[in-house]
Amino acid sequence: MIPILVVNRPGQLVSLRFIFNVGSTHERQDEHGIAHFVEHMAFTGTRAISTAHVAKEMARLGEFNAYTTYDRTVYYCTCLKENLFEAFELMVSMLFLQNDDRCPEIFQREKSVIGEEISSRADDGYTVGWDKMYEVYGGTVFHPVTGTAATVKAITEQQYKQFIQSNYHGGNLMIHVTGDVDTIEAVDDINESLEDLVTGQTNVIHQPNRVIAQPPIDVVHQNQQSSYMRFYELPGEPNESDRYVMLSALLGGGMHSMLFERIRNQLGLVYWVGAGQTQVGHQNGLFIGAKLAKDNITQLRTEIDQVLVGAVKNACGDLFDTTKKNVTFGFHQANDSLQGMEANNDAWWSVKQKAFDPQEYLAIVQGTSLSDMQGQLKEMLSHPCQELIVSN
Numbered sequence: 001m002i003p004i005l006v007v008n009r010p011g012q013l014v015s016l017r018f019i020f021n022v023g024s025t026h027e028r029q030d031e032h033g034i035a036h037f038v039e040h041m042a043f044t045g046t047r048a049i050s051t052a053h054v055a056k057e058m059a060r061l062g063e064f065n066a067y068t069t070y071d072r073t074v075y076y077c078t079c080l081k082e083n084l085f086e087a088f089e090l091m092v093s094m095l096f097l098q099n100d101d102r103c104p105e106i107f108q109r110e111k112s113v114i115g116e117e118i119s120s121r122a123d124d125g126y127t128v129g130w131d132k133m134y135e136v137y138g139g140t141v142f143h144p145v146t147g148t149a150a151t152v153k154a155i156t157e158q159q160y161k162q163f164i165q166s167n168y169h170g171g172n173l174m175i176h177v178t179g180d181v182d183t184i185e186a187v188d189d190i191n192e193s194l195e196d197l198v199t200g201q202t203n204v205i206h207q208p209n210r211v212i213a214q215p216p217i218d219v220v221h222q223n224q225q226s227s228y229m230r231f232y233e234l235p236g237e238p239n240e241s242d243r244y245v246m247l248s249a250l251l252g253g254g255m256h257s258m259l260f261e262r263i264r265n266q267l268g269l270v271y272w273v274g275a276g277q278t279q280v281g282h283q284n285g286l287f288i289g290a291k292l293a294k295d296n297i298t299q300l301r302t303e304i305d306q307v308l309v310g311a312v313k314n315a316c317g318d319l320f321d322t323t324k325k326n327v328t329f330g331f332h333q334a335n336d337s338l339q340g341m342e343a344n345n346d347a348w349w350s351v352k353q354k355a356f357d358p359q360e361y362l363a364i365v366q367g368t369s370l371s372d373m374q375g376q377l378k379e380m381l382s383h384p385c386q387e388l389i390v391s392n
């Protein structure tokens with residue numbers, strides 16, 4: 001049985017997601033970039049259904065897109081409620097007729113589209129920095145999702161077909177519907193339509209060997225703008241990252257956050273600074289990132305330390321007002337994401353290990369007190385962080 005999660009939400013629009021338990025960490029050494037390549041190919045039709053037809057149908061029915069990460073490939077669409085079934089059928093034909101004969105020209109053309117994507121990624125120092133951070137935490141298992149120009153060029157039709165066969169099946173799939181739909185009916189319809197889908201073995205997610213507490217990693221990048229990032233480990237399973245949502249909002253979740261107010265607004269040190277809860281190599285944690293001029297990096301590091309230490313010390317003192325503002329902000333942010341159609345966009349882990357429950361999430365947000373955040377922050381600062389500097 002394919003796990004199907006239906007989240008009821010009022011409104012005209014519904015959102016549909018096909019989440020495959022396959023990403024770049026499941027690729028073999030000689031096929032880096034293939035998961036993302038398959039994602040691209042899904043939008044190009046088959047010999048039976050032309051690329052133009054797929055594009056026309058997508059435009060008629062709603063908004064379709066997809067992305068590939070280290071551990072999953074997600075195809076999604078937002079459409080009018082009355083178009084849900086048609087949109088679903090279109091997705092099914094795009095995803096499961098993929099192994100049909102392809103025109104060799106399309107196969108080659110998509111490789112050059114990805115080539116462009118790879119070179120624009122390489123232009124962005126911040127992205128390059130994140131790729132490196134993943135590699136540090138996860139080893140080469142966490143190679144960049146896109147692969148390199150050379151590995152993508154080398155993908156053969158045989159490998160492509162093989163990859164789809166071993167990964168695009170019922171055992172690796174979960175479906176998620178959000179909107180004003182009858183849950184039982186939706187589940188029945190999906191099951192009926194995917195009756196013939198073969199169920200294979202579920203992919204195992206690689207647990208990387210972590211290498212932590214290195215001195216700052218320097219990445220040389222020919223760019224006028226430099227990037228700085230640091231990553232702190234936080235305890236708990238990756239699916240428990242929700243509990244840090246308030247801490248990350250307080251520190252760096254937006255324009256009222258402590259980091260932004262102090263470092264960007266008062267000191268004018270950076271173009272941008274932010275923080276958030278995340279997983280790097282499946283390790284739960286908090287990242288802090290900034291884009292700035294190279295000359296400001298040293299001072300930035302000191303200021304971040306001061307903000308963090310100050311937040312621990314004064315959680316109930318003079319930061320209280322700021323904190324309150326941030327708590328309100330974080331709360332709104334969480335509320336917004338619950339209201340949005342794309343709620344739990346990225347909640348593969350939550351979905352996989354416990355059905356995502358918006359109420360439960362809200363309860364975590366509402367139940368996080370100042371002293372909880374202070375405790376989390378103390379715990380976080382008791383471990384060394386990994387820093388990374390991208391500059392020319």
Ligand SMILES: [Zn+2]
Nearest residue numbers: 036040114117
């Ligand atoms: Zn792409």
